[in-house]
Amino acid sequence: MKRHFRELSVAAALALVLVGLAIVAPAFFQPQPLLSLLTREAPTLVVACGMALIIIAREIDISVGSQFAVCSVAAGLLAAKGWPLPLVFVSSITLGCVMGALNGWLIAGLRLPSIVVTLATMVTLRQGLNMVRQGEFVNLPDGVQWFGMSQVAGQWTLVAAALVLLVLMAFATRHLAAGRFVYAVGTDAEASRLAGIRPQLVTFAVFVLIGALTGLAAMMNIVQSPQVQPASGAGLELKVIAAVVVGGVAISGGRGNLWGVFAGLLLLACVSPALTHLRIEAYWEKAIQGAIILLAVVTDGLRSRKQNK
Amino acid sequence: MRALKGVSFDLQAGEVHALLGENGAGKSTLIKVITGAHQPDGGSIEINGERITQLTPASAHKLGIACIYQQPALFPDLTVAENIGLRLEPASAIRKVDWPARRTRAGELLKRIGAEISPDAEVRLLSMPEQQLVEIACAIGAGARIVIMDEPTASLTQKEQHLLFAVVKDLRASGVGVIYISHRLEEIFQLADRVTVLRDGESVGTNKVSEMNEASLIKLMVGREVSAIYPPSESEAGEVVLALKNLSCAAGGVRDVTLEVRSGEILGLAGLVGAGRTELARVLFGITPADSGEILLNDQRVRISSPQEAVAHGIAYVPEDRRRHGVILEVPIAHNMTMAIHRRIFSGAWLRFGAEKQLALDFIRDLGVKAYGPDAPGGSLSGGNQQKVSLARWLATKPKLLILDEPTQGVDVGAKSEIHKIIRRLAKEGLAVLMISSDLPEVLGMSDRIAVMRGGTIAGMLPGKSDAHTVMAAALGQTEGVK
Numbered sequence: 001m002k003r004h005f006r007e008l009s010v011a012a013a014l015a016l017v018l019v020g021l022a023i024v025a026p027a028f029f030q031p032q033p034l035l036s037l038l039t040r041e042a043p044t045l046v047v048a049c050g051m052a053l054i055i056i057a058r059e060i061d062i063s064v065g066s067q068f069a070v071c072s073v074a075a076g077l078l079a080a081k082g083w084p085l086p087l088v089f090v091s092s093i094t095l096g097c098v099m100g101a102l103n104g105w106l107i108a109g110l111r112l113p114s115i116v117v118t119l120a121t122m123v124t125l126r127q128g129l130n131m132v133r134q135g136e137f138v139n140l141p142d143g144v145q146w147f148g149m150s151q152v153a154g155q156w157t158l159v160a161a162a163l164v165l166l167v168l169m170a171f172a173t174r175h176l177a178a179g180r181f182v183y184a185v186g187t188d189a190e191a192s193r194l195a196g197i198r199p200q201l202v203t204f205a206v207f208v209l210i211g212a213l214t215g216l217a218a219m220m221n222i223v224q225s226p227q228v229q230p231a232s233g234a235g236l237e238l239k240v241i242a243a244v245v246v247g248g249v250a251i252s253g254g255r256g257n258l259w260g261v262f263a264g265l266l267l268l269a270c271v272s273p274a275l276t277h278l279r280i281e282a283y284w285e286k287a288i289q290g291a292i293i294l295l296a297v298v299t300d301g302l303r304s305r306k307q308n309k
Numbered sequence: 310m311r312a313l314k315g316v317s318f319d320l321q322a323g324e325v326h327a328l329l330g331e332n333g334a335g336k337s338t339l340i341k342v343i344t345g346a347h348q349p350d351g352g353s354i355e356i357n358g359e360r361i362t363q364l365t366p367a368s369a370h371k372l373g374i375a376c377i378y379q380q381p382a383l384f385p386d387l388t389v390a391e392n393i394g395l396r397l398e399p400a401s402a403i404r405k406v407d408w409p410a411r412r413t414r415a416g417e418l419l420k421r422i423g424a425e426i427s428p429d430a431e432v433r434l435l436s437m438p439e440q441q442l443v444e445i446a447c448a449i450g451a452g453a454r455i456v457i458m459d460e461p462t463a464s465l466t467q468k469e470q471h472l473l474f475a476v477v478k479d480l481r482a483s484g485v486g487v488i489y490i491s492h493r494l495e496e497i498f499q500l501a502d503r504v505t506v507l508r509d510g511e512s513v514g515t516n517k518v519s520e521m522n523e524a525s526l527i528k529l530m531v532g533r534e535v536s537a538i539y540p541p542s543e544s545e546a547g548e549v550v551l552a553l554k555n556l557s558c559a560a561g562g563v564r565d566v567t568l569e570v571r572s573g574e575i576l577g578l579a580g581l582v583g584a585g586r587t588e589l590a591r592v593l594f595g596i597t598p599a600d601s602g603e604i605l606l607n608d609q610r611v612r613i614s615s616p617q618e619a620v621a622h623g624i625a626y627v628p629e630d631r632r633r634h635g636v637i638l639e640v641p642i643a644h645n646m647t648m649a650i651h652r653r654i655f656s657g658a659w660l661r662f663g664a665e666k667q668l669a670l671d672f673i674r675d676l677g678v679k680a681y682g683p684d685a686p687g688g689s690l691s692g693g694n695q696q697k698v699s700l701a702r703w704l705a706t707k708p709k710l711l712i713l714d715e716p717t718q719g720v721d722v723g724a725k726s727e728i729h730k731i732i733r734r735l736a737k738e739g740l741a742v743l744m745i746s747s748d749l750p751e752v753l754g755m756s757d758r759i760a761v762m763r764g765g766t767i768a769g770m771l772p773g774k775s776d777a778h779t780v781m782a783a784a785l786g787q788t789e790g791v792k
Contacts, residue, residue, distance in 0.1 A: 184637065184648060
């Protein structure tokens with residue numbers, strides 16, 4: 001109970017918001033808009049799972065938005081060429097792995113700070129994409145949107161896929177030795193090294209993983225529309241990092257779990273529709289999300305200060 | 310535990326007063342009190358006959374107290390002149406910097422102490438002794454009346470030492486009082502006028518150096534009986550587990566170490582701080598791999614270039630600073646205990662919580678760890694129990710050679726004797742134990758044989774029942790009476 005206090009308090013906040021909405025704006029719970037909301041958040045959740053591991057390992061990756069855009073456009077072009085959809089999925093994930101491996105090699109291999117490396121790859125990938133594509137949209141052939149199914153079936157598929165992935169990853173971080181290595185390295189890389197764990201390998205692996213997840217998320221995004229926007233994924237890194245931090249993952253590494261991240265993501269995602277239903281101007285969305293992040297960080301800070309006393 | 314108990318110390322103008330004592334005798338604490346970093350609980354401080362009530366680092370600075378530490382506290386990316394300027398110029402943030410004057414003053418100060426350092430040199434490009442000279446220049450520039458030097462020669466070459474000694478003698482001639490801390494007795498006889506020996510936080514006497522000799526000084530430093538609280542040795546040394554032949558590692562400061570450890574034996578590794586004991590352990594564990602010499606494990610020549618390889622060869626290393634490199638405080642003790650043996654107890658990729666819990670429970674019972682259970686986070690345990698968890702992690706690897714680095718540092722008396730019993734039992738079970746300790750009674754009470762290190766190499770091998778005097782003499786480089 002005490003160990004998961006942080007996760008439980010995010011879940012409680014989410015429950016409070018949902019109960020409040022049920023009383024004040026029951027329209028929020030209409031199935032179709034709610035399903036659409038979850039579908040929009042599904043790719044974000046997939047990337048957030050990867051980001052949680054990155055931050056638990058005491059690193060950061062701010063290039064996920066750009067990786068997302070590169071994967072989206074590349075996958076769109078392949079689909080437009082008539083490649084079968086499963087092959088496009090594999091290609092997008094592989095491309096994500098390659099970009100993640102590049103980040104991982106620079107950070108773990110050359111021991112450069114991740115904030116600088118991923119800042120550089122973020123800008124380079126985004127600008128490279130703009131240069132090559134000149135802002136062109138990619139039109140997708142029929143049969144790609146919603147996997148060629150009805151919209152509702154497609155939406156359910158995506159939400160279910162994201163949830164299955166969440167469960168698998170949450171299980172793996174707890175029950176795989178590799179998952180524990182990530183926590184160990186994030187808490188104390190030197191102690192881990194003395195215990196025979198290879199911190200550099202762990203760091204490299206989490207960057208490859210977030211690349212793969214970003215590639216998958218890009219696919220989950222492009223099947224939602226008939227076109228690929230070249231600017232897709234802009235601001236994704238902020239959204240994802242916010243969800244991870246609100247969900248109780250310590251930015252100093254070594255602490256947190258994916259269920260908290262899930263709750264944090266939903267809490268932030270509720271803000272915008274809630275405002276609509278409460279007839280508050282949409283300008284407030286960012287301000288309220290910012291306040292939630294600040295609240296999470298401040299409570300973490302106060303709590304750890306109390307513990308250190 | 311008190312770090313200092315009723316210490317009286319006086320320093321006259323124009324003298325060099327040496328401060329001597331074993332590791333942990335209270336020298337650093339005394340210095341911290343004099344420089345205002347620590348507040349004394351009782352007693353008084355007088356400077357120039359004036360009683361000082363509240364000494365803070367800032368007021369100590371104003372009173373002309375300057376301390377030159379082993380590791381100079383300079384800003385590496387600034388130039389020498391800038392560093393000196395930061396110390397000596399008024400501390401207001403908004404003022405115009407007079408660059409030429411700053412440079413000239415730095416140049417003059419450096420010239421006064423005979424240092425050939427350019428004021429424009431960046432500090433990070435200077436050698437350690439040069440940085441110390443810059444510190445001394447700061448002290449002189451501040452008009453210091455009391456200069457404290459904490460092991461200033463620890464990292465200096467012979468030539469640099471002579472330069473430093475000349476500076477110290479100059480300081481004395483100009484009426485400055487110098488407090489000089491060193492482990493090297495010969496320096497004390499060369500430089501100091503008087504010497505105060507600290508032992509277990511108490512002053513055991515201030516004497517004129519001219520009235521002392523090396524033997525009498527060592528006697529003052531050690532001067533206590535080894536109490537009989539240590540469990541008796543029950544094991545017999547078996548075959549050689551570890552043999553080192555001319556092992557050297559330039560990066561770690563270990564040179565030409567030849568050593569044998571047998572199964573069932575506790576080999577104590579004694580020496581003063583900086584003698585290269587931890588460094589030797591880190592070489593053996595593959596953290597800073599050796600660059601020449603041989604390591605033989607059970608008569609097999611091995612190369613150890615990473616901790617993983619060391620573990621694979623059956624070497625376990627319980628590191629010195631358990632808070633930094635041992636127990637992960639946020640993580641349950643069960644996870645801490647299995648950290649080094651993942652591949653062994655979890656065949657395949659999946660964790661088996663049942664096996665892990667059983668192993669943790671076994672160790673908790675076996676070593677008498679006081680914790681509410683295997684799920685208790687490492688941080689919730691006392692120091693002694695954390696040390697047991699750290700020990701458990703390494704015993705879980707089923708090692709042949711166990712290296713313990715300061716196994717009872719910061720551990721209370723009760724837990725200390727429990728840990729001693731555990732170490733004895735492990736030796737009896739046939740483990741070869743290499744125990745590094747700065748606690749001289751512990752080395753004397755626990756070791757079957759004692760290797761004394763000095764300057765990165767073995768200065769002497771002594772039998773287990775040696776007296777403190779002989780060990781201290783070897784650690785200080787007085788070789789008479791050492792076989």
